[in-house]
Amino acid sequence: MSPERTEAISAKLDDGTIVKVQVAATGGRQDVAGGAIPNLKDVGKAIEGIVEAVATPIHKAMPSKATVKFGIDVAVEPGQLTAMLVKGGGNATLEVTLEWEPKV
Amino acid sequence: MAQNLEALLQECTVKLTLANGEVGTGFFVAPGYVLTCEHVVRNAGDEPISLRWQQDPEFAQAQIEQLLPAYDLALLRFTPPREAHPCVMLDADIQRRDELDLFGYPERDYPDGRPAGFVCEGEFQEADLSLILLKQGQMQPGMSGAALLNGRTGKVCAMAKLTRDQYTDLGGGGIKASVILEQLPALIEWQQTFHQRDRRWQNLLSQVNTLPTCPNNLPRSGAVAFVGRESELADLHRQLHQADRLAITAIQGMGGIGKTELALQYAQHHRDQNTYLGGICWLQAKDQNVGTEIVNVATDYLQLTVPTDIDLPRQAQFCWSQWPGAGEVLVVIDDVGGPDDIAAYTAIQPYLPPQSSRFWVLLTTRLQLGASIRSLQIEVLS
Incomplete structure (x- = not known):
C-alpha cells in the first residue's frame, strides 16, 4: 500500500547535514508543536530491526541462498522519523525467496 | 492600533x-x-x-x-x-x-x-x-x-x-x-x-455581535452636570469589584444627599464604557415589588418569556438564570427601605441574583443593612 500523499521534510544526518526526505503524509491526531528536525538515523535503526526480525527465522531454515525484498517508506512522527514497511514490488509487502542446493 | x-x-x-x-x-x-x-x-x-x-x-x-x-x-x-x-x-x-x-x-x-x-x-x-x-x-x-x-x-x-x-x-x-x-x-x-x-481589549469587546450592546433600562438623570463625586465613582467601582465576589455593595447616606444620582452616574459611565456587556438592570425598590420589576425588565428588554405558574421569587430567579449573553451584569436596586433594617433586606433578599460571577449588585439605602453588605458612606458635598 503506497500512501496517496507525500511531503518533503527536512531531516538531519549525524554530521549536521540537512537532507530533504520524501515522507508519507500520514496525518491523524498529534500535538501541534513544530520545527523539530528528525534524524535520519532513526530510519536506519528501523531497517536494522526489520532485517533482524526477518533474518532470524530464515537462518533457522538453513537455506543455501535467501532473498528478501521489501520496500520502506519513511513516515514522520512527532520529533522522529519512522520506517513504514510497504510493498517492495509485486503484490507482497515482504517477498521471500529461499533456495537449497542439493548436497553433493 | x-x-x-x-x-x-x-x-x-x-x-x-x-x-x-x-x-x-x-x-x-x-x-x-x-x-x-x-x-x-x-x-x-x-x-x-x-x-x-x-x-x-x-x-x-x-x-x-x-x-x-x-x-x-x-x-x-x-x-x-x-x-x-x-x-x-x-x-x-x-x-x-x-x-x-x-x-x-x-x-x-x-x-x-x-x-x-x-x-x-x-x-x-x-x-x-x-x-x-x-x-x-x-x-x-x-x-x-x-x-x-x-x-x-x-x-x-x-x-x-x-x-x-x-x-x-x-x-x-x-x-x-x-x-x-x-x-x-x-x-x-x-x-x-x-x-x-x-482598556484596549475591553473597548473592542463592544464590537462583538452578541446582544444589542449593553441592554439597560436606566432612568434619565436629573443632573445638568455631575461634579465633585469623581473619587466616589472610582471608590465605588473598586469596592464593587473587590476579590470577594459574593458581597453586595450599598451606597449609604442620608436622604437627599445624592445616593441615587451617584448610582445613576456610575451606571451611565459604565454603560458608555461597555463595562457590563450583559446589561445594566435598574430596579426601583420604593414604589414597586422588586420581583415584579425584574420580570418586567426581562420581558421588555430581554424578550424573555417568564413562566407565570411559579411564585414571584422563582420567576425572578428564572430571569437571572436565563439572562442572555455572557457578559457581566450590573444590578442596581435603588432606595431600599422599610420599617427597619432587617425588614428592608428581607424584602429584597429572595429576588437577588445568584452568587455567580456575572452579577454585580449595587444598592442605595438610608439604612444600615448589616454585615453581609459592604457600604460606601457618602457625605454632603462641601
Missing part, C-alpha cells in the same frame, strides 16, 4: 523558538508573561526561548516560570523590551457551535503566521484533562499554544493543543480556559488588574 479583536489577538501573540529549532505559539496573559503548551517548551532545557512579536524576530528572550505537564500548560516570563504590550482577556465561557479564531505561527508555509478558524464540536476528557474538540479548520504543527478567541463572547476561551489532521481542515483540539484559570489561579488577579488599567 488594533481595529478589531482579531487584530488585537494577533498583537497579543508571539512565536516561540527553542534553541534546538523547535517552534510553537504563545500569547500574553499578563505584563511580562506568556502562556503556551508544555509540550512546546518540553525540550527547551536551560536555554532561553526566543520570542518573535509581529515583525520583530528578536523581541525578547523568555524563561520558563512554571510547568504543568499534566495539563500541558507552561507559563513563561520575559522582560518587556518596550511600551506596554496588550494581553488577551481570558474567560471560561464556551459552548458547542461557538466559532473560534486563532492566530498562530505554523512551522512552514506561513513565515509571518496565519489565522485559523474553527467551530466548537464539544468537549472531551482525557485522563483528568478537559479538552474542547474543534472542527472545520486546519490546525498545523507550530500552532500549539495559540489563543482561541470565542466570537460569541469576544474573549479567549481555550488554547490550541492538537490537530486531527495537519493536512486538512478536519480540526483540532484545545485546552479550556477554565482549566488554565484553575491551574494558574494567579492569572485571575493579574488579568483583572491589567484590564482595569489597559
Whole structure:
C-alpha cells in the first residue's frame, strides 16, 4: 500500500547535514508543536530491526541462498522519523525467496 | 492600533523558538508573561526561548516560570523590551457551535503566521484533562499554544493543543480556559488588574455581535452636570469589584444627599464604557415589588418569556438564570427601605441574583443593612 500523499521534510544526518526526505503524509491526531528536525538515523535503526526480525527465522531454515525484498517508506512522527514497511514490488509487502542446493 | 479583536489577538501573540529549532505559539496573559503548551517548551532545557512579536524576530528572550505537564500548560516570563504590550482577556465561557479564531505561527508555509478558524464540536476528557474538540479548520504543527478567541463572547476561551489532521481542515483540539484559570489561579488577579488599567481589549469587546450592546433600562438623570463625586465613582467601582465576589455593595447616606444620582452616574459611565456587556438592570425598590420589576425588565428588554405558574421569587430567579449573553451584569436596586433594617433586606433578599460571577449588585439605602453588605458612606458635598 503506497500512501496517496507525500511531503518533503527536512531531516538531519549525524554530521549536521540537512537532507530533504520524501515522507508519507500520514496525518491523524498529534500535538501541534513544530520545527523539530528528525534524524535520519532513526530510519536506519528501523531497517536494522526489520532485517533482524526477518533474518532470524530464515537462518533457522538453513537455506543455501535467501532473498528478501521489501520496500520502506519513511513516515514522520512527532520529533522522529519512522520506517513504514510497504510493498517492495509485486503484490507482497515482504517477498521471500529461499533456495537449497542439493548436497553433493 | 488594533481595529478589531482579531487584530488585537494577533498583537497579543508571539512565536516561540527553542534553541534546538523547535517552534510553537504563545500569547500574553499578563505584563511580562506568556502562556503556551508544555509540550512546546518540553525540550527547551536551560536555554532561553526566543520570542518573535509581529515583525520583530528578536523581541525578547523568555524563561520558563512554571510547568504543568499534566495539563500541558507552561507559563513563561520575559522582560518587556518596550511600551506596554496588550494581553488577551481570558474567560471560561464556551459552548458547542461557538466559532473560534486563532492566530498562530505554523512551522512552514506561513513565515509571518496565519489565522485559523474553527467551530466548537464539544468537549472531551482525557485522563483528568478537559479538552474542547474543534472542527472545520486546519490546525498545523507550530500552532500549539495559540489563543482561541470565542466570537460569541469576544474573549479567549481555550488554547490550541492538537490537530486531527495537519493536512486538512478536519480540526483540532484545545485546552479550556477554565482549566488554565484553575491551574494558574494567579492569572485571575493579574488579568483583572491589567484590564482595569489597559482598556484596549475591553473597548473592542463592544464590537462583538452578541446582544444589542449593553441592554439597560436606566432612568434619565436629573443632573445638568455631575461634579465633585469623581473619587466616589472610582471608590465605588473598586469596592464593587473587590476579590470577594459574593458581597453586595450599598451606597449609604442620608436622604437627599445624592445616593441615587451617584448610582445613576456610575451606571451611565459604565454603560458608555461597555463595562457590563450583559446589561445594566435598574430596579426601583420604593414604589414597586422588586420581583415584579425584574420580570418586567426581562420581558421588555430581554424578550424573555417568564413562566407565570411559579411564585414571584422563582420567576425572578428564572430571569437571572436565563439572562442572555455572557457578559457581566450590573444590578442596581435603588432606595431600599422599610420599617427597619432587617425588614428592608428581607424584602429584597429572595429576588437577588445568584452568587455567580456575572452579577454585580449595587444598592442605595438610608439604612444600615448589616454585615453581609459592604457600604460606601457618602457625605454632603462641601
